[in-house]
Amino acid sequence: MSKAQINIALMNGEPLAEGWLFRPGDEVRGSTTIMPQEDMNCRSVYIILQWRTRGRGTSHFQTIQRLDVHQGELKADWPLSFEFQFVLPEEPWSYTGHYINVVWEIMVGIDLSWQADPQQNMALQVSPKR
Amino acid sequence: MNTTQKNDNRWIIILGVVVVAILVMCVLPPLMGFGVTFIESLDVSPEVNALLNAATFLVSCLPFLLIPGLFIGYFVYRHLNRVRFGKPEVIVPQTLRVGDLLPVQYRHTFSRDVTCDLFSVQLIFEERATYSQGSSTRTVTHEQVVAETVLANRTFQAGEMIADTLQWQIPHEAMHTLKAPRNVLRWLVRIKFVIPKAPDYADEYEITVQPEIAR
Numbered sequence: 001m002s003k004a005q006i007n008i009a010l011m012n013g014e015p016l017a018e019g020w021l022f023r024p025g026d027e028v029r030g031s032t033t034i035m036p037q038e039d040m041n042c043r044s045v046y047i048i049l050q051w052r053t054r055g056r057g058t059s060h061f062q063t064i065q066r067l068d069v070h071q072g073e074l075k076a077d078w079p080l081s082f083e084f085q086f087v088l089p090e091e092p093w094s095y096t097g098h099y100i101n102v103v104w105e106i107m108v109g110i111d112l113s114w115q116a117d118p119q120q121n122m123a124l125q126v127s128p129k130r
Numbered sequence: 131m132n133t134t135q136k137n138d139n140r141w142i143i144i145l146g147v148v149v150v151a152i153l154v155m156c157v158l159p160p161l162m163g164f165g166v167t168f169i170e171s172l173d174v175s176p177e178v179n180a181l182l183n184a185a186t187f188l189v190s191c192l193p194f195l196l197i198p199g200l201f202i203g204y205f206v207y208r209h210l211n212r213v214r215f216g217k218p219e220v221i222v223p224q225t226l227r228v229g230d231l232l233p234v235q236y237r238h239t240f241s242r243d244v245t246c247d248l249f250s251v252q253l254i255f256e257e258r259a260t261y262s263q264g265s266s267t268r269t270v271t272h273e274q275v276v277a278e279t280v281l282a283n284r285t286f287q288a289g290e291m292i293a294d295t296l297q298w299q300i301p302h303e304a305m306h307t308l309k310a311p312r313n314v315l316r317w318l319v320r321i322k323f324v325i326p327k328a329p330d331y332a333d334e335y336e337i338t339v340q341p342e343i344a345r
Contacts, residue, residue, distance in 0.1 A: 024341065053313040056270055057259030060310040091341035095305045098272040099259040100313050128343050130229075130302045 004074070005035040006108050006120035019123035022104075024090045028124065031083045032108045036074040043111040045070035049086040050107060051126075056099040064089060074110070094126045142266075151197040159190040210328060216241060222319045222335045229302040229344035232337070234319055237293040240286040248324040249284065253277040253298050253317070255305070260312040276301065306341040 010030040013020035022028060032047060046068050052061045069082040084106075095102040104126045109119040166186050170179060218238035226232060236251060257272040277298040286292070300317070308315040317339050323331040 053310055055259060055313075056261055057313040058261050058311075060313055062310075091306065092308050092310075093305060093341060095308070095315065097257050097305075097315070098274075099257045099270055100315060102308065128228075128341075130343060 002118050003037055003040060003112075003115075004110055004118045005037065006110075006118060007033045007035075008106055008108055008120055008122040009033075010106075010122070013124070016125055019125050021125045021127065022088055024088055024093065024126060024128055026088050028086045028088060028106065029084070030106065030122075031081055032120075033079055033081045034074070034108070034110070035079045036076050038076045040074040040110065040112060041072065042074055043071065043113060044068040045074075045080070045082070045110050046108070047082065047084045048107040048109070049088070049104075051092060051102060051104045054101040054103050055097070088124075088126055092126075093128065094124075147200075151193070155193045155197070158193055162186045162189055207329060217333065218321055220319065220321055220333070220335055222337060225338045225340060226300055226317075227340050227342040227344040228300055228304050228306055230300050232298040232300055232319075234296040234298060235294075236296075236321060237291065239291045240288060242288045243285065244323075244325060245285045246281070246323050247283060247326055248322070249281040249292075250320075250322050251279045251296060252320045252322070254320055256314075256316050256318060258314040258316070276304075300339055300344075302343070304339070307337075307339045 008030060009032070010020050010028065012027070012029050013022050015021075028049065034045060046066055048066045049064045050061060051064070053059055065086050067082075067084055069084075070080065074080065086106075088104075092102050094104055104124040106122045106124065107119060108121075109117040111117055163186070166182055169182055174182075216238070218236055221235040223232065232253065234251060234253075253276045255274045255276055258269060259271075260267060260269045262268075277296075279294070279296055281292075305315055307317060317337040319335045319337065321333050321335075325331070
């Protein structure tokens with residue numbers, strides 16, 4: 001069982017069947033709620049805007065911005081909420097191909113010492129108006 | 131739109147040939163040495179002995195001459211068509227935006243009579259993904275032919291010139307060029323001659339498509 005339940009909600013963007021649509025250069029605003037299932041002492045709670053390649057090639061990750069929103073104790077069943085705001089760069093655009101996909105996402109995680117980080121992702125579609 | 135895919139195995143083949151060549155170079159001379167020592171032990175005349183030494187020297191040298199010779203022969207064969215009828219002149223813009231028009235100008239004068247099974251000019255969007263498999267690195271490519279002009283079964287006379295200006299477009303729904311480590315998306319104009327009983331002639335011209343929409 002995960003050590004924490006993490007929810008991500010966006011306040012803007014166009015909803016799609018899978019993820020949310022944004023234009024390059026758009027602002028992404030949202031919030032995340034973390035519900036720890038047990039007491040934890042974390043190095044940080046982080047929110048990341050990143051893109052990565054997925055598919056046949058070795059994955060390449062690029063973090064655009066990282067926010068460290070909390071350090072220290074997380075108490076069981078004490079929810080914590082954080083708001084975030086990022087500005088998307090002009091490139092790359094989201095892409096789905098044969099061997100290569102370009103995926104944008106907001107990732108929220110809890111950085112724990114010597115343990116796997118509980119994480120949650122939300123996919124974004126970054127595509128210009130055609 | 132037409133799609134093709136291929137595995138890039140050329141380097142594995144070349145590496146295999148080099149390894150085999152090194153093994154042959156290492157194994158053959160000592161074997162010859164053993165052979166000569168054995169024949170000498172049979173107590174043959176000095177003339178026969180001198181002949182055997184000369185033969186040993188020649189056979190020992192053979193792989194050192196033959197293997198580079200094979201490589202040079204392969205290189206000449208691959209580039210035979212470039213030598214035979216030169217390099218076509220192709221003018222393409224280097225940088226474009228998504229949705230931009232793409233003028234492709236080509237011109238070529240044949241220096242000798244050539245029969246072509248196929249002459250094509252293609253606009254290609256290529257995905258090139260590199261990954262590790264065990265201790266080796268492999269690259270796979272997937273090509274999407276976005277636009278194409280084909281001339282088939284033509285004989286070009288010596289002195290004949292082909293020239294045209296094609297007007298293509300980077301589609302509005304297309305992706306821009308992306309060069310991430312081990313994940314490359316790129317646009318190419320490829321000019322290709324398929325000539326019977328000779329290696330194909332192909333040349334590529336890369337176009338950088340910027341992440342911007344042409345209005």
